[in-house]
Amino acid sequence: MRYVNEHDENTAERKRVFVIPTEQGKGRKKRTIKTSLAIMLLLPVLLTACATAPPEEKTPAAVADVDGRLTVTFLDVGQGNAVLVENDGLFMLIDGGDREYSSFVVSYLKQQGVEELAYVVASHYDADHINGIVGALHAFPCKQVLAPEYATDTRVYDSFCEVIEEEDIALAYPAVGETYTLGDAAFTIVCPEQYGAKEANDNSIGLRLAYGDNSFLICGDAGVEMEEKMLSGGVALDSDVYLASHHGSGGSSSPEFLEAVSPQIVVISVGADNSYGHPAQRVLDDIAKVGAGVYRTDECGTIRIASDGEQLTVTTERTAAESLEEAGPAAAEQTEAETVPTYILNLNTKKFHDPSCPSVDEIHPGNKAEFTGTREELLAAGYDPCGRCKP
Numbered sequence: 001m002r003y004v005n006e007h008d009e010n011t012a013e014r015k016r017v018f019v020i021p022t023e024q025g026k027g028r029k030k031r032t033i034k035t036s037l038a039i040m041l042l043l044p045v046l047l048t049a050c051a052t053a054p055p056e057e058k059t060p061a062a063v064a065d066v067d068g069r070l071t072v073t074f075l076d077v078g079q080g081n082a083v084l085v086e087n088d089g090l091f092m093l094i095d096g097g098d099r100e101y102s103s104f105v106v107s108y109l110k111q112q113g114v115e116e117l118a119y120v121v122a123s124h125y126d127a128d129h130i131n132g133i134v135g136a137l138h139a140f141p142c143k144q145v146l147a148p149e150y151a152t153d154t155r156v157y158d159s160f161c162e163v164i165e166e167e168d169i170a171l172a173y174p175a176v177g178e179t180y181t182l183g184d185a186a187f188t189i190v191c192p193e194q195y196g197a198k199e200a201n202d203n204s205i206g207l208r209l210a211y212g213d214n215s216f217l218i219c220g221d222a223g224v225e226m227e228e229k230m231l232s233g234g235v236a237l238d239s240d241v242y243l244a245s246h247h248g249s250g251g252s253s254s255p256e257f258l259e260a261v262s263p264q265i266v267v268i269s270v271g272a273d274n275s276y277g278h279p280a281q282r283v284l285d286d287i288a289k290v291g292a293g294v295y296r297t298d299e300c301g302t303i304r305i306a307s308d309g310e311q312l313t314v315t316t317e318r319t320a321a322e323s324l325e326e327a328g329p330a331a332a333e334q335t336e337a338e339t340v341p342t343y344i345l346n347l348n349t350k351k352f353h354d355p356s357c358p359s360v361d362e363i364h365p366g367n368k369a370e371f372t373g374t375r376e377e378l379l380a381a382g383y384d385p386c387g388r389c390k391p
């Protein structure tokens with residue numbers, strides 16, 4: 001199998017990028033999803049951003065332009081959760097990982113151009129979710145914190161309350177059905193039905209983020225009882241991307257729930273060789289049954305999923321052969337079939353060529369890149385067709 005590695009100057013990591021067209025609307029058929037799961041290698045678009053501006057000048061807007069306009073990044077925070085959402089220059093942080101990742105989360109956000117957080121969502125007050133939030137609230141101004149209405153007697157919970165008070169941040173306990181906007185995206189609270197459950201995890205705030213035809217479901221450490229309430233409560237759950245609740249624990253992601261969500265992609269935010277045994281084999285099996293591809297932070301590192309409102313682009317920090325295999329045999333076959341680039345780009349002149357065009361040999365190797373995708377995507381990215389080969 002051949003693929004193109006992108007060298008990212010910010011992280012000096014290799015990445016694999018591919019685009020997954022998503023089904024539109026409701027009533028998606030599994031068979032259709034599998035056969036339409038065309039995975040393309042779409043590196044030059046990102047390279048363009050690197051080529052035209054040094055990393056420190058890379059603005060969030062530029063990132064959004066090349067990748068689609070909503071980005072949802074699942075940060076690799078080991079055993080924990082931290083999700084950064086960006087649309088139209090507005091940012092939302094959902095959970096922040098445990099203490100040892102707190103400074104990583106802050107520096108990652110700075111690197112992404114975050115100067116202010118429109119929303120911070122604390123799914124619940126367990127250390128692996130809340131520690132990094134306290135760090136982020138000290139580092140960035142925040143317009144609105146959404147958190148569950150219960151208290152714990154931990155030091156990190158005290159620190160959380162202190163920073164909210166010190167910085168005079170608006171704090172709300174959201175209710176199921178409430179909808180908030182983030183630029184052109186919107187998210188709706190799907191759980192908990194009520195606060196005060198004995199188990200901290202069962203106070204987890206869950207939300208469904210929608211952007212155009214794409215949607216993401218993120219529910220902290222919600223367990224099967226909460227899932228039952230969501231199913232019987234009639235909230236919309238159907239989502240393209242599902243962050244496996246409670247790090248893929250067997251106490252979450254029931255078969256019925258997975259069927260209702262019917263995701264194409266499941267992200268599992270989990271520490272390598274964690275002592276909890278997350279993710280559970282039962283959950284992995286049930287994810288496979290609904291035909292979704294799996295991306296795990298312990299294998300892929302930080303995972304970014306960008307949406308243009310119709311299709312999703314997945315970028316992983318590390319090349320993880322495992323993650324592609326888990327995306328299913330159909331995906332792997334499609335990738336094999338996509339090894340021929342559709343166009344050759346000149347990143348300097350912003351012209352695109354047919355691979356057979358004689359001009360291709362004249363392009364300086366530093367300015368040359370392969371692109372697999374449509375002509376329309378290139379035109380939209382500001383590229384012009386070569387006058388010689390007229391691609």
Ligand SMILES: [Zn+2]
Nearest residue numbers: 126200201221
């Ligand atoms: Zn928890």
Ligand SMILES: [Zn+2]
Nearest residue numbers: 126128221246
């Ligand atoms: Zn957790």
